[in-house]
Amino acid sequence: MSYAHPEVLVETDWVAQNPPNEKRRLVEVDYDPENGYRKGHIKGASLIWWKRDVNDPVTRDIVNKEQFEKLMTKNGITPDSEVILYGDFNNWFAAFVFWVFKYYGHKNIKIMNGGRKKWELEKREYTTEEPQIAPTQYTAQNPDEKIRAYLDSVKGSLGKPNIVMVDVRSPKEFTGEITAPPEYPTEHAQRGGHIPGAKNIPWATAVNDENGTFKTVEDLKKIYSEKGVSSDKNVICYCRIGERSSHTWFVLKYLLGYQNVVNYDGSWTEWGNMIKNPIEK
Amino acid sequence: MKNKLSQDLPVIKKGSFYFIKDSDTHLIMEDKTKRGLTVRERSLDEKTNVEADKGMIHDLDGIGHWVPIRWFFPKKDYTLEKVLAHAEEMEKKYKELRELTCPDDDE
Numbered sequence: 001m002s003y004a005h006p007e008v009l010v011e012t013d014w015v016a017q018n019p020p021n022e023k024r025r026l027v028e029v030d031y032d033p034e035n036g037y038r039k040g041h042i043k044g045a046s047l048i049w050w051k052r053d054v055n056d057p058v059t060r061d062i063v064n065k066e067q068f069e070k071l072m073t074k075n076g077i078t079p080d081s082e083v084i085l086y087g088d089f090n091n092w093f094a095a096f097v098f099w100v101f102k103y104y105g106h107k108n109i110k111i112m113n114g115g116r117k118k119w120e121l122e123k124r125e126y127t128t129e130e131p132q133i134a135p136t137q138y139t140a141q142n143p144d145e146k147i148r149a150y151l152d153s154v155k156g157s158l159g160k161p162n163i164v165m166v167d168v169r170s171p172k173e174f175t176g177e178i179t180a181p182p183e184y185p186t187e188h189a190q191r192g193g194h195i196p197g198a199k200n201i202p203w204a205t206a207v208n209d210e211n212g213t214f215k216t217v218e219d220l221k222k223i224y225s226e227k228g229v230s231s232d233k234n235v236i237c238y239c240r241i242g243e244r245s246s247h248t249w250f251v252l253k254y255l256l257g258y259q260n261v262v263n264y265d266g267s268w269t270e271w272g273n274m275i276k277n278p279i280e281k
Numbered sequence: 282m283k284n285k286l287s288q289d290l291p292v293i294k295k296g297s298f299y300f301i302k303d304s305d306t307h308l309i310m311e312d313k314t315k316r317g318l319t320v321r322e323r324s325l326d327e328k329t330n331v332e333a334d335k336g337m338i339h340d341l342d343g344i345g346h347w348v349p350i351r352w353f354f355p356k357k358d359y360t361l362e363k364v365l366a367h368a369e370e371m372e373k374k375y376k377e378l379r380e381l382t383c384p385d386d387d388e
Contacts, residue, residue: 030343031339031343032339032343032344032345033343033344034344034345035337035344035345049343050343051341051342051343052342178317181317182315182316182317182318182319182336182338183318183319183336183337183338183339184338184339185338185339186339186340186341
């Protein structure tokens with residue numbers, strides 16, 4: 001059985017054989033570009049830095065439509081471009097940027113299965129040379145709010161049987177033993193725990209540990225259906241800052257074909273800090 | 282002995298922010314603020330000039346920085362007093378930081 005939308009994934013072999021050109025753009029998405037892109041990237045790839053390029057510098061929000069258009073222009077992307085994303089941290093931030101591309105209506109967008117991890121395991125080449133990219137014109141679509149959840153809608157969904165929340169953080173974050181792993185001391189919340197009623201299905205259960213690629217449809221269906229996350233439900237995915245949850249959002253929406261899946265990018269750093277928000281441990 | 286798990290070793294001195302542990306060959310100073318951080322490499326710490334277990338923490342921009350978690354001071358070169366001087370320097374730095382940031386507990 002194949003994925004519901006196999007067209008959104010490409011393999012490392014394919015990327016190696018199909019270099020970027022005017023119509024096909026390759027973009028590395030990093031959380032930590034100093035230890036990623038700048039140390040070496042796939043030839044022809046440009047960089048999207050999650051923190052600086054995809055987030056508004058003042059308001060806690062993703063970039064607005066105009067900022068997104070400027071980002072596309074800078075990366076030589078047109079509305080018709082085929083865009084291949086890959087990145088560090090098991091493609092967490094590539095998946096987040098995939099979600100942002102979809103939010104602004106870009107159609108032809110793909111993820112390289114396994115990201116940097118698999119590329120490196122296969123000992124494929126990197127370069128430190130940055131490509132010369134001619135700026136383009138880009139007009140984005142209006143935001144597709146059907147794929148995004150906000151605090152109020154998450155609050156409003158508490159206790160509703162047709163809505164299931166998937167907390168994709170680690171079990172220790174879910175139970176409140178920790179609020180963030182020690183590697184991320186700037187991403188804590190006031191309280192530990194999870195949104196009441198949420199199911200804990202860590203993002204990593206969707207990938208093969210040895211190379212970061214996605215598991216088979218059969219395996220994925222089993223993982224999510226066993227926890228009551230079925231295609232007839234409205235699914236809200238969240239994590240700590242919305243990046244790991246966009247990875248699970250991608251799995252549910254594009255690999256399993258669930259119709260109603262949203263990413264709550266405010267995630268635990270919003271929910272766990274808000275006055276009057278209930279939590280469970 | 283450096284490879285023996287440090288949690289199994291006796292603590293011979295401790296402060297609010299450090300432990301000093303005793304192995305057969307080394308005095309091991311641990312930074313308590315780095316508890317739980319994954320050790321990603323063991324290499325020379327240029328500040329102390331001894332080997333250290335190091336992990337990576339990410340700043341507000343997401344950039345990773347190597348930080349020492351525990352330092353291995355060879356007993357043949359270092360007395361407890363010498364290691365304690367390093368530990369107290371670290372303690373002072375964290376206490377000053379705590380005063381600046383006013384945390385809500387003592388840990």
